[in-house]
C-alpha cells in the first residue's frame with residue numbers, strides 16, 4: 001500500500017484552501033440566532049400584550065404569576081421586590097432557553113458562527129488549543145440530558161394552551177363557545193414542530209432505545225428508537241422551524257393584542 005505523506009500546516013484565522021462559500025452558513029446562523037435572541041429578550045421584558053382572547057404567547061407559558069386570566073397562581077406575589085424587573089416570561093424562559101443552548105445541534109452551530117472555533121471545517125481558527133467538552137466550562141453542557149425532561153413537560157403545557165385556544169368568549173353575551181382562529185392554528189403548529197424537535201433529541205433517542213446493546217430484541221424500544229431516529233435525522237430542520245414558530249406565535253399574539261393585526265376566525 002502506498003503511503004502518501006501529508007504536511008499539516010498551522011494556519012491563521014480564516015485561512016483555508018476551500019473554494020466554496022464556506023462562510024455563508026456560519027454567517028446565516030449568526031444572523032438568525034442573534035435576531036431570535038434580541039427579539040426574545042425584548043419580548044420577555046415587555047410584560048404586556050402576551051395574551052389575546054384565549055391565546056397565550058408560548059414565550060409566557062406557563063404564566064405562573066401574572067395579570068392575565070391565564071395565570072396559574074394569580075398576580076405577581078408580594079415577595080418579589082418592586083425593584084426586580086418582573087415578567088411571567090422571565091420566570092420560565094430560562095428552561096427552554098437552556099434546553100436549546102445545550103442542544104448538540106446548536107452547539108455545533110454556534111461554536112462555529114459565534115466563536116469561530118473553527119469558523120467551518122478545514123478553516124483556520126483563532127485558538128491553538130482545544131479543551132473539549134470534558135473540561136470546565138463546556139462540561140456543563142451535559143445538563144442537556146436533564147433539560148430534555150423539562151422540555152417534555154413544556155410540550156404538555158403548550159398542548160393544553162392549544163386546547164384553551166379553541167374556546168372563545170362572546171363579547172356580547174359572555175358565553176364561551178368552540179372556535180378556531182389563525183392563532184389557534186399557529187399555536188398548534190408550534191407544538192407540532194416543538195414535538196418534532198424534542199422527540200428527535202439525541203438524549204431522547206438514547207433513552208427510548210439507544211441504551212440497549214441490541215435494541216432489536218426489545219420491540220417497543222426498537223419502534224420508538226426508529227421514530228426518534230427519523231426525527232433526529234431532521235433535527236437541524238426542526239430546530240430552526242420550531243425556533244421560528246415559537247417567535248412568530250409571540251409576534252402574532254402581540255400584534256393582535258395591540259390591535260395592529262386582526263385575528264382571522266376560521267370557525
Ligand code: FES
Nearest residue numbers: 103104105201202
Ligand atoms: S440534541 Fe438537540 S434538543 Fe437534544
